[in-house]
Amino acid sequence: MGTNKLIFLLAAVEFWAIAISLPNMERFVFPETAPAMVLRQVVFFPKSIMPLFIFEERYQHMLRESLQGNRLFTVINAAEDTRGHPINGVHQFATLGYIKACKENEDGTANLLLEGISRIKILQAIESRPYPFFQIRQVFEDCQDVKSTEQYRETVNKMLDQISAEREELSSDIVKYLQSIDDVYMHADHVASSMISSCHMKQSILATYELVSRYELLLQALEQEYSLNRQ
Numbered sequence: 001m002g003t004n005k006l007i008f009l010l011a012a013v014e015f016w017a018i019a020i021s022l023p024n025m026e027r028f029v030f031p032e033t034a035p036a037m038v039l040r041q042v043v044f045f046p047k048s049i050m051p052l053f054i055f056e057e058r059y060q061h062m063l064r065e066s067l068q069g070n071r072l073f074t075v076i077n078a079a080e081d082t083r084g085h086p087i088n089g090v091h092q093f094a095t096l097g098y099i100k101a102c103k104e105n106e107d108g109t110a111n112l113l114l115e116g117i118s119r120i121k122i123l124q125a126i127e128s129r130p131y132p133f134f135q136i137r138q139v140f141e142d143c144q145d146v147k148s149t150e151q152y153r154e155t156v157n158k159m160l161d162q163i164s165a166e167r168e169e170l171s172s173d174i175v176k177y178l179q180s181i182d183d184v185y186m187h188a189d190h191v192a193s194s195m196i197s198s199c200h201m202k203q204s205i206l207a208t209y210e211l212v213s214r215y216e217l218l219l220q221a222l223e224q225e226y227s228l229n230r231q
Helices: 003-016 057-068 146-166 172-180 184-195 199-206 211-226
Strands: 033-039 049-054 072-080 086-090 093-104 110-125 133-138
Touching: 033 057, 049 057, 057 072, 057 093, 057 110, 072 110, 072 133, 093 133, 093 199, 146 172, 146 184, 146 211, 172 184, 184 199, 184 211, 199 211
Parallel strands: 033 072
Antiparallel strands: 033 133, 049 110, 072 086, 072 093, 093 110, 110 133
């Protein structure tokens, strides 16, 4: 997450003041279908908050129906070829989001904050709405080696220290925030979302539900992007 995006988020949260709470997850029935925004070069992670400006007519329609219903929709990264050119279709893995706050404008547009709830797998498109609509399935995260995840977290945090020391433009507050995250699932996802510029690599990390494998991908991405070596 860039500094400008972080400032926007803080301003947005202050502007709306009172956000709607997430649904009670103990009683929450995960939907089998969900509307979607299909965006190019955008990867949305669980437990992150994404600011969105809704201006296309089809997505305004989608938003109205979502607000009247369960307040859920997903953001899906549009498929591209190896050279970054758009092709038909969407990526198979995405994140289902919950509308935390929304300000509808007089011209029909809207500003909202979408909070990621869970990884999902896109099963198939349903041609019944004027906007993208998909059959989905929740993806449950897994960890085959719980003891090693804290070591991975520490290694990533050391890399963040290296990056912060070498990149003056990177806010130390952002690094401190990322390093303070105790939840290892959230830590891996937030570092990937904030520190990796390659959309292809972000999508690969999102599609990796086993945590150790996800941390390995994250470390490789950090090494490649910032020319680092693991300590």
